[in-house]
Amino acid sequence: xxxxxxxxLNQQLWNIANTLRGKMDADEFxxxxxxxxxxxxxxxxxxxxxxxxxxxxxxxxxxxTENTKQGQEYLEAIKEESLEKLxxxxxxxxxxxxxxxxxNGNGKHENNFIIEDIQKxxxxxxxxxxxxxxxxxxxxxxxxxxxNSTKLGRTAEQRNEVISxxxxxxxxxxxxxxxxxxxxxxDAYEYLIGQxxxxxxxxxxxxxxxxxxxxxxxxxxxxxxxxxxxxYDPTCGSGSLILRLGRICDxxxxxxxxxxxxxxxxxxxxxxxxxxxxxxxxxxxxxTLVHPLHGKLDAEAVVANPPFSAKWSASPLFMTDERFxxxxxxxxxxxxxxxxxxxxxxxxxxxGVMAVVMPHGVLFRGAAEGHIRKYLIExxxxxxxxxxLPANIFYGTSIPTCILVFKKCREQxxxxxxxxxxxHYEKVKTQNYLRDEDVDRIVDTYAKRITVDKYSYVASLxxxxxxxxxxxxxxYVDTFEEEEPVDITAVASELKALETEMQSTDExxxxxxxxxxxxxxx
Numbered sequence: 001x002x003x004x005x006x007x008x009l010n011q012q013l014w015n016i017a018n019t020l021r022g023k024m025d026a027d028e029f030x031x032x033x034x035x036x037x038x039x040x041x042x043x044x045x046x047x048x049x050x051x052x053x054x055x056x057x058x059x060x061x062x063x064x065t066e067n068t069k070q071g072q073e074y075l076e077a078i079k080e081e082s083l084e085k086l087x088x089x090x091x092x093x094x095x096x097x098x099x100x101x102x103x104n105g106n107g108k109h110e111n112n113f114i115i116e117d118i119q120k121x122x123x124x125x126x127x128x129x130x131x132x133x134x135x136x137x138x139x140x141x142x143x144x145x146x147x148n149s150t151k152l153g154r155t156a157e158q159r160n161e162v163i164s165x166x167x168x169x170x171x172x173x174x175x176x177x178x179x180x181x182x183x184x185x186x187d188a189y190e191y192l193i194g195q196x197x198x199x200x201x202x203x204x205x206x207x208x209x210x211x212x213x214x215x216x217x218x219x220x221x222x223x224x225x226x227x228x229x230x231x232y233d234p235t236c237g238s239g240s241l242i243l244r245l246g247r248i249c250d251x252x253x254x255x256x257x258x259x260x261x262x263x264x265x266x267x268x269x270x271x272x273x274x275x276x277x278x279x280x281x282x283x284x285x286x287x288t289l290v291h292p293l294h295g296k297l298d299a300e301a302v303v304a305n306p307p308f309s310a311k312w313s314a315s316p317l318f319m320t321d322e323r324f325x326x327x328x329x330x331x332x333x334x335x336x337x338x339x340x341x342x343x344x345x346x347x348x349x350x351x352g353v354m355a356v357v358m359p360h361g362v363l364f365r366g367a368a369e370g371h372i373r374k375y376l377i378e379x380x381x382x383x384x385x386x387x388x389l390p391a392n393i394f395y396g397t398s399i400p401t402c403i404l405v406f407k408k409c410r411e412q413x414x415x416x417x418x419x420x421x422x423x424h425y426e427k428v429k430t431q432n433y434l435r436d437e438d439v440d441r442i443v444d445t446y447a448k449r450i451t452v453d454k455y456s457y458v459a460s461l462x463x464x465x466x467x468x469x470x471x472x473x474x475x476y477v478d479t480f481e482e483e484e485p486v487d488i489t490a491v492a493s494e495l496k497a498l499e500t501e502m503q504s505t506d507e508x509x510x511x512x513x514x515x516x517x518x519x520x521x522x
Contacts, residue, residue, distance in 0.1 A: 009173065010191040013037070016169045017192065020162065024151050030196040031144040031262060032152070033166070034189070038269045039118075039142075040170050041185055042088060042125065043096035044177050049086055050078050062092050079128070087134030087278040094121045100171035103164030114167075115147045115160050134278040137268055144262050186243075186274040193238050193270070209241045209305040210393060212434035213357065218244040219443045220405055221301040221353040225249055232256065232299035232347055234288040234340065235306045239267035243274055245301055254281040255297060257288045289339050292323070298349035304340065305357040308397060312336035322346065327375050329368040337362045338372045345382060345406060353384075354406040359399055360388075363471035374469040377416075377461070382406045385417040385446055388473045390425040392432045402473070405446070416464060417449050419456045420477040454479045 017033040050061035054074070061078075065071045079089045092098065099121065103114040122142040129138040153159035175185040193208055209217075218241070222228060227250040233242045236256030245251050254276060258264040264285045271281045284293040289312050314333035318324050323346040324339070331338035337358055348354045362369065363386065377383050385405040392398040400422060421442050425432045445456050457476045467475050513520045 006187060010188055012169075012173060013188055013192055014195055016166060017195075019166055019169065020152070028151065030192075031266075034192060034266065034269065035142055035145040036166060036170060037185070037189065037192075038273060039122065039125075040096040041175065041177070041273055043090055043094075044175065045086060046082065046088075046090045047092075047095055047097075048177060049082060053078055053081060062095070062098075064092055066091055066093060083128065083132050083134070087129060087132065088125050088138060089128040090121070090125060094124060096167070097171055100164075100167040103160070104168045112164065113156075113160050114164060115156065118163070119147055137272075137278040137281070137283075140261075141265055141268060144265060189270060189273050190240060190243075193240060193266070208238055208395060209357070210395065210434075211240075211244075212436075212439055213305070213389070213393060214241050214244040215439050216387070216403060216434075216442055217241065217303045217305075217355040217357070218248050219439075220355045220403075220446055221245065221303055222249045223353070223443075223447055227252070228300040229253070230255060230297070230299045230349075231301045231303070232294070232297060232344075233302070233304050234292075234343055234347070235304050236267055236283065237263055237305075239270040239283070241303050241305060243270065243276075245303065246274070246276070251301075252280070255283075255294055255299060256281075257284045257286060257293060259285070259287040261285060289336060289343060292343065294347065297347045298352070299347050300349050300352045302344050302348050302352060302354035303356070304344060305394070306337070306340040308359045308399070308401075309335040309337055309361065312339055314339075327372050329371045331372065332368055335361070335365075335369070338369050341376075341404070341406075342372070345376075345380075345408075348406065348408060350408050352408065356404050356406075357389075357394075357401055358404055360402055360472075362404070363402065363473070370469065373471070376406075377464060377469055380408075381410065381413055381461075382408060383416055383471075384410055384412075385419065386471050386473060387419040387442060387446070388422045388477075390422050390432045390434070392430075393425065393434060395431075412449060412458075415458050415460050416471075417446065417456065417458055418471075418473055418476040419445055420473050420479055421455075422473075423479070 013033075017029065020029045020032050047061050054061060064074050066075065075091060082089045099114055099117055102117070103112055105112045122145065126138050126141060129135045147159065147163065148156075149159075152162050175188070177185065190211075194211065196208075222245055228245070229252050231242045231245045231251045231253075232255040233239075234257050236242060236258050239254075239256060242251075242254050242256055246254070254271065256267060258267055264283065267283050268281075271283065272278070282294070286293050311334060312331070314330045314336075316330075318330055323343050324330055327342065331342070341356060341358075341362075344354050344356060362373070383404065384407045385403075387403040387405070389401045389403065391400040394401060419442060421434075421438060424434075424438045424441065426435050427433070441455075445452060449458060451457050455477065457478075459476045463476070464471070510520045
């Protein structure tokens, strides 16, 4: 599929999404449209898989008559294999295409009221996984799709009409799932999540990291690797950040944790839509700092864009927690930034790389944060690089941000790389945007670890000590542009010429005024 075709598909999906919009907020109609797309994906995947099993019998899945003895035998056999391979099961009558036809009066049934059918099917998908390895991954997956909400329409008939229309439009789109080498649906899903993020204002930062920022983090933590055992994001949102790693190299298993249930559901859907088998991802629902649910995970790649300067309890009980105890201080209750950093370092493998987006305050704030920062640099020597990003590139905040890169086994243990990329971007409407060349320059400079005039600087640990562990980037990267010297003699000559010219103009104006018999203006 060409880039133009992808753009056309994305626009089609966005237009269909707006069919649902009505009086709903962006994050509300997002849950419906993404849920319907996910249902369509599961259906098409199910049909393709079942058709493959039935190929020897020379029949299609939709040819099966469900209420016959032979039909039941076929379904039982297919269900067993489907639960093993796909992790869920759908009967032919439950497939998206069949429900879409019924909703638009094109099926065998005269009754085109499909809301109850869809509700039952979504419950059946979840129930089909009970007692299987995929149960946790499908648990309550569709709970944000309330098809009886008055936001979809005042009456049941109005709601049914809107839903039928959306299903009909989606049914006409071919996601080309049989072509396993391309990820049309995954790309489209990411596009829609990004569109919803741009319209969701402050809430957007809770579930989406802009694509260009994701690229920087993903490329840094996978540098020089074609395969990694495990990727982890403790504040995973919709999962777009760790999924980006999978586009760059083979990731054997994805781990993530998210405290918002709606976003947690979105992340699990996103994983499955990108073709990640349920056995290859482990996404948990809980507050990462309060209830970490991955035990002692040693992840080879750790990435995150945590909520900036979020509040947390900072309870003294955390001083007995292995994640924080060795530092001697806890991050302040008003700013959990370093608590997230400590948590991530705890879960970083000895050969791993960690990259996290943070507000600039973590570079220079004192008190407990200053103590933790000094410990990370002086005692542990884990900090590998500090990368300054432009302001206003993240949704929901206009503050300038930075990326901190940590390694437990550093190749250059006697220095820290500083990059100031804050002035390299393009302004698009009200948002600043990192171009591909900006991303490439950041990653290339990190990889080569070089000093570039007014852009990067390799600072020795002694220099960092002299600055009392203050990591504020202007202390290391001098971006001052010296103004050109002023030629006083040339300026004086220019002023003298202007004065002569003005006198001549005044005399001309005075002559005109005299001819017109009116007073001069000076």
